[in-house]
Amino acid sequence: MELTGLHLLLTYECNLECDHCFVWGSPLQKGTMTLRHIRHILQEAKALGSVKNIYFEGGEPFLYYPIMLRGIQEAAGMGFKVGIVSNPYWATSEEDAIEWLTPVSGIIHDLSVSTDLYHSNEELSQQARNALAAAEKLDIPAGTINIAQPESTESEAAYGQLARGESAVMYRGRAARDLVSRTLQHPWHEFTKCPHEDLCNPKRVHIDYLGNLHICQGISLGSLFDTPLIELCRTFDADANPVIGPLVKGGPTELVRRYDLALGKSFADACHLCDMARHALRERFPDILRPDQMYGLSSS
Numbered sequence: 001m002e003l004t005g006l007h008l009l010l011t012y013e014c015n016l017e018c019d020h021c022f023v024w025g026s027p028l029q030k031g032t033m034t035l036r037h038i039r040h041i042l043q044e045a046k047a048l049g050s051v052k053n054i055y056f057e058g059g060e061p062f063l064y065y066p067i068m069l070r071g072i073q074e075a076a077g078m079g080f081k082v083g084i085v086s087n088p089y090w091a092t093s094e095e096d097a098i099e100w101l102t103p104v105s106g107i108i109h110d111l112s113v114s115t116d117l118y119h120s121n122e123e124l125s126q127q128a129r130n131a132l133a134a135a136e137k138l139d140i141p142a143g144t145i146n147i148a149q150p151e152s153t154e155s156e157a158a159y160g161q162l163a164r165g166e167s168a169v170m171y172r173g174r175a176a177r178d179l180v181s182r183t184l185q186h187p188w189h190e191f192t193k194c195p196h197e198d199l200c201n202p203k204r205v206h207i208d209y210l211g212n213l214h215i216c217q218g219i220s221l222g223s224l225f226d227t228p229l230i231e232l233c234r235t236f237d238a239d240a241n242p243v244i245g246p247l248v249k250g251g252p253t254e255l256v257r258r259y260d261l262a263l264g265k266s267f268a269d270a271c272h273l274c275d276m277a278r279h280a281l282r283e284r285f286p287d288i289l290r291p292d293q294m295y296g297l298s299s300s
């Protein structure tokens with residue numbers, strides 16, 4: 001496994017609680033990195049040698065602004081390209097957004113702002129407009145993340161009609177609970193591959209405050225606070241992993257078959273079936289299917 005990108009889940013907390021969120025971000029969530037955690041991760045990334053990009057995201061990383069800022073400064077100082085993903089609740093006016101963004105201008109290479117009907121009552125919220133305008137003034141490369149409503153993709157034909165820049169919902173995390181009733185369901189045996197992650201040779205992983213290296217949110221390859229990142233990468237064997245192995249072999253369908261799970265007959269997409277199977281397997285594989293936050297439970 002040769003990682004080029006680490007996405008730091010600075011916190012599981014968020015000021016919002018969106019239906020489509022696959023890390024269950026919420027004001028009630030717990031679990032935030034400290035500066036010591038961030039420094040440890042950056043050192044591990046440096047030692048690995050292949051990592052080029054570090055992202056700060058969440059939850060909502062601007063909730064811990066001073067810690068995010070220091071982490072960004074130190075990551076950039078170590079030679080990483082740095083990005084941020086934010087909702088951006090803080091951009092209450094263009095003028096104020098400039099104040100928030102000035103400390104990161106000239107340091108970050110990307111600001112991705114989430115804006116869609118899950119985040120506000122407009123597809124391009126006023127906060128997103130303010131953040132994008134401020135970023136332009138400060139010469140910060142910026143773009144939007146816009147997730148379509150379930151009904152937009154409920155037929156195969158509709159997939160091609162998503163608006164430019166829009167992505168379809170992935171029915172995992174909170175979306176697997178709250179949005180699946182709004183789209184078509186498909187037979188469980190059709191989901192024979194993972195459509196979104198390169199599970200054999202991932203280039204980008206997410207890391208949370210426990211050090212969990214998530215190949216997909218809620219599937220941990222171990223904690224880099226327990227085992228050096230170099231070691232986690234060197235010993236990674238997708239086929240031998242009891243959760244990832246079946247997913248590689250035959251997608252979520254194979255995961256269900258391998259462990260003889262009784263989950264029902266139809267699902268919104270591969271992630272929906274995968275999410276349900278992983279919930280059913282958590283007790284069996286607690287060291288892989290973790291932490292509680294990724295399964296909709298708050299932890300201290």
Ligand code: SF4
Pocket residue numbers: 172193194195196197216217247252270271272274275
């Ligand atoms: S199928 Fe499973 S492993 Fe693949 S992206 Fe969806 S939830 Fe993640």
